[in-house]
Amino acid sequence: KKEDILPMQMASVDALKVDLENFYLSIRAFRGDFRANAPFKFDGQCSEAYAVMDSYAVKLDELEAQIDKFRELEELFELQQTTYPEIGETRKEIMHLKNLWDFKAMVDLVYSNWHRTLWKDVDTDD
Secondary structure, eight states: OHHHHHHHHHHHHHHHHHHHHHHHHHHHHHHHHHHHHSTTSOOSOHHHHHHHHHHHHHHHHHHHHHHHHHHHHHHHTTOOOOOOHHHHHHHHHHHHHHHHHHHHHHHHHHHHHHHHSOGGGOOOOO
16 A cells, blocks of 8 residues: 555655745745845835835745645644745844834934924923
């Protein structure tokens, strides 16, 4: 009985390895796109930067869900689990970017409040 399913199991393992390789290449492409197009250098509005970061975060969530599915299959077929350090690095960089853009938004808000204050309303004695 086991001899009958062994060829099918090996074919499934080979197909899974091909899928894993293609998935790895898609992660590398995502990482390259993120490094090229994420708002590391951005002169626009904070809302635009947040929109870009949100789109990358959604895509990253989708990739992480796919990783979980592949890990289940690797465990099922007793394969060594593949690691994807790019995913963790990207998640960390998105968090750092969000903190940076939060800071920029706060500074912009302070300056916009200052611009509305007239010189005659500034109390220098306090």
